[in-house]
Amino acid sequence: MASSNHLKLLGGWFSPFALRVKIALSIKSLVYEDIEEDTLNSKSQLLLQSNPVHKKIPVLLHGDKPICESRIIVEYIDEVWNSGPSILPSDAYDRAMARFWAAYIDDKLCVAMRHALREEDEQARKAYLEEIEDSLATMEGELQKRCREGKGYFGGEEIGLVDITFGSLLCWVSVLETMNGRKMIVEEKHPCLVKWAERFEFDPNVKGLIPETEKLIEFAKALLMMLKAAAAAK
Template structure:
């Protein structure tokens, strides 16, 4: 389905940019992708996101929408094509937003903290992350995806956890997400990464591994 005036300014290795691409592909929306970097920041980044100066930036008929989850909701509300990303009912919508926020505000910072720790502190930091994962894992409760039978807001938010984190822990030699510790979540990862829309929307593990290895060496 062709849509004029739909442009995404993003970075290919960014899980946040990829969230937007997943939403666009779920909805069947054609878009122009403009590869950007944050160092240096382009004139478009400074123009369209002067507050945070970050990616991704979504342009619809020249009007910017910023922050990945805000953009995903905007896409869901603007186009009726494809499956709904958020539930229709207010309670379901509120719960999806809560767990998406939990991933970004609680789980992601705890994961980032692991790299800053060493020895016993790192072991403790990993245990804390696993406990947070278990809270998230409980939300699957026998479902294929967090959104039920289809990929929803929480699944899209968790894409970092499905691919980027797995590569990070392999590079660092850490055991964070394992079948032994988080069997339900690992099953979700398999379902998610093998979904056709996700295969189209995420970088290959090989390409991303090379980029993240360079990041760890820097």
């Protein structure tokens, strides 16, 4: 088993992508130094040196080796510390499908959420919110297959890659719901997702890691003000 000594996470309490890494580290019972980056004001020299290509969080430092991009980091953790609970399935096909759905979440749901948060035009924002709801309906359909098989998570009996990827966004879904007065994950449309979300948030490997909605809303407003000021300065 690889040593967990000298593990550092460059992240941020607000980041769903850093949250993914924290959950993976928790699943593997790994001890690490959690280094908060103040990305609203300035990026540390350590972050710029560790991720010179994208210059963004999260970055996992394993000794002197930096690993970037949240899904890549999660897979790295699963592969290196393979004696703990598995995050990706052992079967090659199941593993490919987990990667497919994780990519779908980032390419569709996450992108629509980012646009919905930043869009000032009401009609355009409404269109992005509808995109989010379409993606949620797709994920509900996929999860229903697991429910029929008696599984509680996308990954089966335990949290897996898809659960981590999707679950890390739940707190930001709550932010969008509150800021837009529009409930998006509802019992009538998403019975399996509602139960899954509750199960995920109270899982021992997740509980205590998810930031509060009110605190995230304050951060979101500060971020939007900063982006607006930057755009006006151009």
